[in-house]
Amino acid sequence: MSPTRPLIFDGHNDLLLKLYRAGGPAHARQFLEGLDGAIDLPMSKAGGFGGGFFAVFVPSPVDLDEKFDAMTQPSYDLALPDAIDWEDAVPVVLNQAAILFELERLGALKVCRSAGDIRAAMDSGIMAAIFHIEGAEGIDSDLHTLDVLYAAGLRSLGPVWSRPNVFGEGVPFRFPSSPDIGGGLTDFGTRLVRRCNELGIMVDLSHLNEAGFWDVARISDAPLVATHSNAWVLSNHSRNLTDDQLRAIADSDGMVGLNYAVAFLRDDGQMDTSVTLETMMRHLDHLMAILGEDRVGLGSDYDGAKVPEAITTIADLPNLRAAMDEHGYGAELIEKLCHGNWLRVLAKTWGG
Numbered sequence: 001m002s003p004t005r006p007l008i009f010d011g012h013n014d015l016l017l018k019l020y021r022a023g024g025p026a027h028a029r030q031f032l033e034g035l036d037g038a039i040d041l042p043m044s045k046a047g048g049f050g051g052g053f054f055a056v057f058v059p060s061p062v063d064l065d066e067k068f069d070a071m072t073q074p075s076y077d078l079a080l081p082d083a084i085d086w087e088d089a090v091p092v093v094l095n096q097a098a099i100l101f102e103l104e105r106l107g108a109l110k111v112c113r114s115a116g117d118i119r120a121a122m123d124s125g126i127m128a129a130i131f132h133i134e135g136a137e138g139i140d141s142d143l144h145t146l147d148v149l150y151a152a153g154l155r156s157l158g159p160v161w162s163r164p165n166v167f168g169e170g171v172p173f174r175f176p177s178s179p180d181i182g183g184g185l186t187d188f189g190t191r192l193v194r195r196c197n198e199l200g201i202m203v204d205l206s207h208l209n210e211a212g213f214w215d216v217a218r219i220s221d222a223p224l225v226a227t228h229s230n231a232w233v234l235s236n237h238s239r240n241l242t243d244d245q246l247r248a249i250a251d252s253d254g255m256v257g258l259n260y261a262v263a264f265l266r267d268d269g270q271m272d273t274s275v276t277l278e279t280m281m282r283h284l285d286h287l288m289a290i291l292g293e294d295r296v297g298l299g300s301d302y303d304g305a306k307v308p309e310a311i312t313t314i315a316d317l318p319n320l321r322a323a324m325d326e327h328g329y330g331a332e333l334i335e336k337l338c339h340g341n342w343l344r345v346l347a348k349t350w351g352g
Contacts, residue, residue, distance in 0.1 A: 003318035004048030009297025009339035011257025050127030135161030175269030184211030223254035228299030257299025290297030
């Protein structure tokens, strides 16, 4: 098996937030030349990174050092950040979307609107990018912004992050805890999911609480997808999915992308990067035991989380392929986990 093949298509990264904090679209060229982070163009070639979901995210004023310190305790319950108004969120959303399209203009990636686009980009050696929004604060309750962003290329959306908005509630960073925290979708959230179905925008369940998850499962006519979540039975974190949730995803012919964030991998919930890749294999094994081999992939959370030391950046992805091989996954299964299953579920969701 080649160290850089099969190419990895990834369910979540926060590169756009990183470049936004660095100064916005004018600084996009740094991605081509090398960034102090987890993802850039030189590292993608070194690691065999084929692309993934590029998240647009409106950050809350959170002290990350304080947050990560709290998550080294035996138990923790971080307060949910305050809601963000639409008027404040829209400029941030547009700035980060502009970064994505500037990266496309520079030739660093291709913004893909169909599964066929992703295949074509990967086959030609171009990074394939999905325009994704994590937390719909930048979408107005009348959904006019959604229609405009869809026309621009938006193809995936998580209704909430870990804070409330007009569409619903997310889960806090709480350990130990089930995801059964708070209320589900609002009436606006129900309308949002239905409009996403109509347009063919994938609805990401990763940050929804359990009540919201079941609301989407009841409303949606598309496969249920969590782009970056893990197995709650192995790590009792509120961000992870219970076996009942996994069975619902399986019944919908949906998918889960394994999150590399160490707090959601470890059985002690700690923000400690000394996590073996075998721990990740145990999560993959459990996810596949319920979802089957065709409904599990990868969802790193690169540039948005602390990850295992062995895969600090995408240049380290050969280590992950090697761990899959050593764990006994065959070549066909490894290809499914690396990108085949994402292409399958996106083709079913979007068509093409």
